[in-house]
Amino acid sequence: MKKAVLLLLFYLNLLSFGIDHELSVVSFQNEKLTISVKPLYSQSGPLKSYIFTQTGHRLPKEVSEQNLTFDVSRTNWIVPEIFGQNILHSIMRGTSPSILQISSYRTQPEISLFTDVENNKRLYIILKIPNGWKLRDCKLQNVSFRSFTYSDTLYLYTDDKLKDGIDKITFEFDLAYGLKNKVEKDIFILAGIANFLRGNTVPFVVEQIPPYQHVVKSGETLWAIANIYGLRIADLEIANGLEDGSKLIAGTVLKLAKIKFNSSLTTVVINTMTARLALYYNGVLVRTFPAAIGKSDTTPPGVYWIVKKEVDPALYWYGEYIPPRSPINGLGTRFLQLSNPTYGIHGTTKPWEIGKRISHGCVRMLNQDVETLDALIDTGTKVIVIRNVEPFPERLENLL
Template sequence: MKKIYMILYLFLTVLLFSAHYVEVHTVTATGIVLSITPYYSAVKAPKVYIYGPTGFVRAENIGNNLYEFEDGKFSWIVPIIFGENRFGQIVTGVLPTPIIDVYQYKKNVSVKVLTNPKDLSLTVKVDTDYDVVSGDIDGDKMILIKSDSGYILYTDKKRKEHQNILKITVKLDGKKSKDVTYKLFTLNGFTTYLRGDFTPYVFNKITTHVVKKGETLWEIAKKYGVRTADLQIINELDDPNKIYAGMRLDIGKVQFTEGLTSIVVNLATSRLAVYYAGKLVKIFPVAIGRSDSMPPGIYWIFDKQIDPALYWFGEYIPPRSPINGLGTRFLQLSNPKYGIHGTTKPWEIGRRISHGCVRMFNRDVETLDSFVDLGSPVFVVKNFKDFPENLSNIPEFVKFKIQTKKIKNREDKGG
């Protein structure tokens, strides 16, 4: 009997002093949402405070027993909850544990997406500290293989064209799991990340610049004889306008090496071809410059913009304006005079009409933007030959391979 009383006492103690069941609901890039369930009749939403490595923060009630607070780069948190029951009593305490391990929800899941050009099968290399449970693309289950270097997901099933969703399920502590999703893009059976990956690159550092008040990235680039895109890439600037006084910028020039996607523009036939791992994927009609304004040669995609604004002799023309000739996408080439973009005049595609840029139908340039990597080489040629099935049959590509090999060898030797 005494043992039964002791169990009842412990049970009542838990109810009185640990009256809220707390678990992590979701973790985003900037915040954490907790699910808090009271074990009593609450007359109003409890007040929730979070104690972490940097001190206390207040969590905001966003409804349905959910409370959100800024991440703060926490690896652990202690929820402190003050509720009120129907008798007007303050109720505190949490279950199942007073200290929540947030790190387990925030481990990195890195993936590399590769299409086999021979049979169009898809391999996804997964690098993570989580245990991977399963993976699927658009709901079709992929084969899961565990290797010494991580996990591999594989499928030889045909993917639907254009946007795809890759979902990877990983195991958390206990019986919990979470899904991590990635947006992919398929063009004629070849699958990449949506809007491409980032081509490997090297750069030679010239100096370091401390931003002065009122300086723009364009002014800094001009001062050192580099491109604004060089500074954006080297310093990982998502928005070139978000620099500030006192900020230190590495100054240098970017040299992209070989990636998975490539573009060939033929000035003689007004056609553009896109390649993946050296295999022809698709051919598009384009408009090119008057009198072949863009010289044949090798260029690189240095920037990709959605709904670009147009600056024409100092005049700002907003995105989607009928007189904004850039259309819905703009792919800036390494020579800042030129780019590949959409158009507001689709009837001009196929003609020699531009000021040097390559124009495409908006739907086509959106497809190109969705598929190719930043840093992809663009080979501009002029001949009346058909695009070869293999990129290695284009002399400009062979020259590019030799050049990138020299760069790689120089880097391997320490510059």
């Protein structure tokens, strides 16, 4: 490390003369940095170039006109070394900038949304922007944003009304050395309330359990491993960052843990007496939906959490695989797994059964309704199952 610093200082010393070449960053993708070189003199002959990094010198991977592409993996900075010749045959080698920091290109802004239902449904966008980044523009449905900064966090807000449906927020940033970056996020808007499309994952706590790790054996399934340790499949998926728990590789070391979610902005309330479901946002009623519930008392009252969300789920019925969207697959187009693995909220292939006591304990919704619910709520949303004849209150705090 000390040797690298000394070498860097040595090269910076060498380059502390006039500016002969202006550099700007064209792109940064997959650890490939493309820079544009603009000579500030009349050239005589082609340029020669390479970069000095933490791991030594590197030649360009691609050369196109005045654009140079370098592999910048395993380094946080580069010193460009550009050599040209002017019409007087003098060697020109000064560059601006003389050193480029790479680490800021590898980060992404942290973006979150909040709709203030108590204040005219004002939308807040909360941005934590990496060092060296500057927000140039934010676009959403042609609304206008105002902003303020507090504690190194940028807040954008608008009182303009948002149109319901799926849309996109586009952020444009200026980065160091001329690079521009665009970040786009799909969002869903319901009754003027916005969230990222299909939500986020609510902050959670990972509680590891003995023996703390499991090495996957050939042919093992996540379902079998979860049963060995008394865990849910979703516990293992979330704790280990598994996108698809059905694709396990022998030899993989799994962390054994239970997931406990913190509070979420979205809450679902299911009333088994009236066969209806209510969606709340920050404690305020947003919309109610008809539902089909379990026969007798097979949908037990209690508090649960949505631990997994599936699009076009397959059905496994007594060992038989029933593919998604099959007429005999009763799960419909969405499946929201509750923290009690026996139950879930899902769509249906039999819409005429909505409003009845007919399921084995799961809560069925019309496909378009469960898709709306899935589009807005987060993984980790609290689900409260109640049994009374009272209508849903406008505020969650008044729930009987």
